Amino acid sequence: MSVRHALLALLSEGPKYGLQLRQEFEAGTGEVWPLNIGQVYTTLQRLERDGLVESDARDDGPQKRYRITAVGEGELATWLRTPPDASAPPRDELVIKVLVSLRVPGVDVRDVVQAHRRHLVELMQQYTRLKEDVTDDEVGLALVVDAELFRLDAVIRWLDAADGRLKRRGSNAPAPVGGQTAPERLRRRMGVSP
Amino acid sequence: MSVRHALLALLSEGPKYGLQLRQEFEAGTGEVWPLNIGQVYTTLQRLERDGLVESDARDDGPQKRYRITAVGEGELATWLRTPPDASAPPRDELVIKVLVSLRVPGVDVRDVVQAHRRHLVELMQQYTRLKEDVTDDEVGLALVVDAELFRLDAVIRWLDAADGRLKRRGSNAPAPVGGQTAPERLRRRMGVSP
DNA sequence: CGACACATGTAACACGTTACATGATTTG
């Protein structure tokens, strides 16, 4: 739902049209996050259908301007302060790769871990280099680059922790299969009321 | 593409059927990552269509067993060592919230930052508690919880860095709009050949 | 038998990507 609300946010500054929205979105992230133009148009259609924006049916030009509604402004204000749903954290692709490597015959987990670690260190160096020539007026780019650097650092540290864990228990002991449903166990473990 | 390959990985241990795959996937993550059963079936159909798995058309029971093919094993081995595409890093929802807060009239960015920070600290405490009663045989759960803890820590540190950045430059100066295409600027900045 | 758990499947939708099609406006 990120793009949907991001467009809503840009429209809260004033009426805008499709291509302009894409341009401003990308400019705001220092062009690090490209935005598909087709998605902009379909998202705007859904926003209009849901009453969060309105469009000028202006015939004087090719541009179709959208403007945010009061409902849209309420929705936006709520979204900005609503934390993501924690009951089901996003599946991380790299974590899945390491997890399933434990069960794939003929694959050394620690090899997989090291391969990805090398790549991540390289990526981090690239972003560090990129960070150096970010000028003071590019706040958006600076924030995005910072976020990516913190994220990459965390992933590398996780890989190191995982490697340590795996070094300690060399053999691939498959985990026993439990019989509970997922949300149940998570709720119980995190100490949340039923 | 995570689920697709995760199922492939589980099938590399031996032939299995739908519900069993879901159960083993969830058990492997300590039930922290629930897996939709409908998605399991549709993904298996696509895997079969693409020649990565084959199914027994066995009529003796209700279970439909799938088995990995040689092509599937190759695809799996490649996937395990292939790093995610770095040319377009994933859009982070929280980062977007902070970025667009800069441009939404009537919203104090630092309020938004602090609201999310409070929530993240709470979440981290819950995962820390959860980590304490993870037993030694639950490797998958331990790895998933570690990953989430490292990730949350990184996000909190990013919020702090962002808050510092925003404190220094109080006024909301909108970034000027550049005229380049996204992948171009990223490639140039990261020093990659055209 | 009837209730329940097991097992498979499908329909509808949201979101995202790629590719293609179609006008309108500018400019050489």
Add this chain to the structure above:
DNA sequence: CAAATCATGTAACGTGTTACATGTGTCG
């Protein structure tokens, strides 16, 4: 005028979610 650019749109597909439908097997 022709070509390039601006601007909007649609089609097809992959992935993911929710909800519903349908069989099968077991057990009181």
